[in-house]
Amino acid sequence: MPETLAPPAPAPAGKPGSGASPDPELRALAERHGLAVSGIRPSLPEYTRQLWRRRHFITAFATAKLTAMYTTAKLGQLWQVITPLLNAGVYYLIFGVLLNTKRGVHDYIPFLVTGVFIFTFLQNSVMAGTRAISGNLGLVRALHFPRACLPISFCLAQLQQLLYSMAVLVVILLGFGQLPTWSWLLAFPALALQFVFNTGLAMIMARLGARTPDLAQLxxxxxxxxxxxxxxMFSISVIVQGKHLPGIVVLLLNGNPAAVYIDLMRFALIDSFTAKQLPPHVWAFAGGWALLAGVVGYVYFWKAEERYGRG
Incomplete structure (x- = not known):
């Protein structure tokens, strides 16, 4: 790996060589000896190779963040499961009982818990991505590494947390008579597509949050x-059925990426959630959102690589 050389300080105003560009002779000397400007943004293929070389750091950092998240709590890692279950209990009381959104929805508790767990995965990934750079400025300024390691590792930590919750979800499904079937295997491609979508969105929010830290409050x-x-908390197909909603509203409800991934997981795990309740072309929507968010988020984040941690 070539050595790096910090760019020379600008010369005093009015003297030759003043400004941001280094002296041509110094630049030629540095290039002759394999030196490069420190902190310059690499090409996209090179950036991807750098990320791949740091894959072990990404996984270790994700595991460390997840372990440290609840170290001060007496129940420790159990809060990874307790928190979404408490949220599901609150939503069941307010929406399922008081507002009666469970009407027309079979196996409402598995239906609700699945939706809460999958949306929590999306929500926590986006929130962690928003603070990925602004909340780790010390690390960003102290070490040289591809900054995309941070939002990726945070999303990976959220995926690990979701897997703990999925173990509890399986117990709930078995308790309500949902026996394992071949359709359960569809949960793996659905989760993989959502992870790509979450990571791309987290990268977009990481760049925006690095420039505007107050975004995390919004x-x-x-x-x-x-x-x-x-x-x-409710079935979109039940809401849409029998109502004369504008076509654009139906399209937005069915094409909503969060709803797409939630419905795919429900279809995979819950017998009473059939293909009739899925929006048309649901797998195309899931793959398209993952590809769009993943590519756009990655390129958008990479374009500001040399600006993170400065200012």
Whole structure:
């Protein structure tokens, strides 16, 4: 790996060589000896190779963040499961019982818990991504590494947390008579597509949050609004059925990426949630959202690589 050389300080105003560009002779000397400007943004293929070389750091950092998250709590890692279960209990009381959104929905408790767990995965990934750079400035300024390691590792930590919750979800499904079937295997591609979508969105939010840290204060309200429109506590197919809604509204409800991934997981795990309740072309929507968010988020984040931690 070539050595790096920090760019020379600008010369005093009015003297030759003043400005941001180094002296041509110094630049030629540095290039002749294999030196490069420190902190310069690499090409996209090179950036990807650097990320791959640091894959072990990404997984270790994700595991460490997840372990440290609840170290001061007496129940420790159990809160990874207790928190979404408590949220599901609150939503069941308010929406399922008081507002009666469970009407027309079979196996409402597995239906609700699945929606809460999957949306929590999305919400926590976005929130962690928003603070990925602004909340780790010490690490960003002290060490040289591809900054995309941070949002990726945070999303990986959320995926690990979801897997703990999925173990509890399996117990709930078995308790309500949902026996394992071949359709359960569809949960793996659905989770893989959602992870790519979450990571791409987290990278977008990481760049925006690095420039505007106050965005982290606004995101909980945005995510809560998104949750209410994603069919977490109610069935979108039941709401749409029999109502003369404008076509654009139906398209937005069915194409909502959060609703798409939630419905795919429900279809995979719950027998009473059939293909008739899925929006048309659901796998195309899931793959398209993952590809769009993954590619756009990755390139968008990479373009500001040399600016993270400065200013």
């Amino acid at each position: 995101m909980p309200f945005i995510m809560r609004t998104w949750m209410y429109a994603s069919g977490v």
